[in-house]
Amino acid sequence: MTEAFTDLLAPYLARQRWFAGGHPRSVRVIASETLDERLEWMIVDADGARYQLLVGFATPGEPPEFLHGHNDALLGAVDGRLAYDGLLDTELAKVVLGRVAPGQEATRVRPMGVEQSNTSLVLDDRLVLKVFRRLQEGTNPDVEVTAALTAVGFTSVAALVGTWTRDGIDLAVVQEYLASGVDGWALALASLRDYYGSEAENPADCGGDFAGEASRLGEVTARLHVSLADAFDTAAADPATWAAGMERQLERVGSESAWAPPARELFAGLREMTSAGRAVRVHGDYHLGQVLRTDLGWYVLDFEGEPARPLVERQAPASPLKDVAGMLRSFHYASAVALHERGEEERHSLRHRGEAWERRNRAALLDGYFSVAGVAELLPPDPRNLDLALRAWELDKAVYEVAYERDHRPDWVEIPELAIHRLLEPEGTETTS
Structure with a gap:
């Protein structure tokens, strides 16, 4: 040249x-x-x-x-x-x-x-x-x-x-090429727009109810993790290392925030966990935009992870709950983005519907996920530990989102901050079923 x-x-x-x-x-x-x-x-x-x-x-x-x-x-x-x-x-x-x-x-x-x-x-x-x-x-x-x-x-x-x-x-x-496919993000937004524009108070009564798809997506996600465990084998969970990574990100992003102390407490709970399941290869960047609904069911896309991260880090085994948390955060984002499409007065009156949609579909996804044979062996066996670990991974994702929104969409930083406050409420957000 x-x-x-x-x-x-x-x-x-x-x-x-x-x-x-x-x-x-x-x-x-x-x-x-x-x-x-x-x-x-x-x-x-x-x-x-x-x-x-x-x-x-x-x-x-x-x-x-x-x-x-x-x-x-x-x-x-x-x-x-x-x-x-x-x-x-x-x-x-x-x-x-x-x-x-x-x-x-x-x-x-x-x-x-x-x-x-x-x-x-x-x-x-x-x-x-x-x-x-x-x-x-x-x-x-x-x-x-x-x-x-x-x-x-x-x-x-x-x-x-x-x-x-x-x-x-x-x-x-x-x-x-999956010619008949529609990505999960588009389907979720279509469901929310239908719900926000309807007279139904309960998302289950809306024609665009997404819960059936969310449940099937949960099943595919669990089968993905069981198959990854088969393909790459598993290792002993390392909650102390996972918690350390979460704490480092917290110190970078929100060390002076009001929610930092309770976040540290939650991460400390993960660190001290003695039975945290298994570490497996995971998708690593799992959200509604990474799944496609076709005539044959849900397909999972793009296992490259976050390209900015070193390859060895993207290949490192983690808890399957990291992917589950990513998808749950995507449900929250979908409800918020669809709400942002409405006028300011309408957004205020529809906020409770967004929360109802999110609760229904996260419960459906988790029900589908936990129903798959073999996935329980990869997760913390104690329900309390399972709930704590999932909240920790969700919180870690939300902290990452705060940093991203500050840099790229400051008007949206309230979305992950709301999730952080919910996850750190004394009773915690209901995460598992």
Whole structure:
């Protein structure tokens, strides 16, 4: 790559949603390969982090039609050609498909919504090509976990069709596309909008009642954890280490807050627990946006975890309750977001309905979860310890959310703060059934 091309990389990376950080100080190409006369694959080092790029080239002049409205995808003119994100180019995307899943062909290609950390394309409404952007040594958790779950017979994941690996690093994956699927977040919001707009006081009396789906989602979540325990084995629970991580986050986020002392007390209760179940591989970033409802039932998506965290941390075993807590927090967020869509006066009058919806659906999810054979062996056997551990994981998630909202959506920080106060009430929020 010429110096002129390298000079284009830093401003390009700074504009990408999947780039973690602001404008990089230093960018250099550390590996590259020509995949097509118009497509260059490369790995760049940006301030010590590695990212994967697929750069397309076109003759200079008017940008191709597919680049209209995608100014952030342009690198610029260099060496007599126009450089851009090659995954926006249908013909070049097909070249990448052939590298990841040899023998697979496609006619139609479209982007799969906006992603924070990767780039995914839908091909012929039959396949999904996911290109990992930020790279780390070792197997990508999304590839690793999906393959392992398939091997032990867990069918609620999209089937792997092909993977692209280079020097031990997973670069991309092709999976089946779940064409009939609707994500859990959209379904929950539809249920809440129906409930908020109805005359029913009880969410069970509303036509869009979500409880049946929540129960089935709980069952799939439990089967996921039992299958993960089978695929990756289990270890002795380590509540002291889990509590220490929660306490460190608390000190970073809310050490001076009024809720810090009772939060420390709750985490101390987890630390002192002598029978906390088992530690297993978990999803790690589990919420309504990571599950898809299809004609065949619920499917679980995206096992990559939080890409900003080191790979070894994302692969570390934890309590299955970490995932359960994440989904329960997502239910609370859904009720609050749907409420925010209403006018201020209406929000006040409907607040009790949001709480009723959340109570009903968290109870349904937990009922479904605890009904699955084998999951009890992974959890604290004492109901009081089970309740305490789940509240601790929920509280930890809510503290994380406070930090996120402060940085990105200050007007929403009241959502996780409300959850924190509920979880720390003397009698505690009813968490288990």
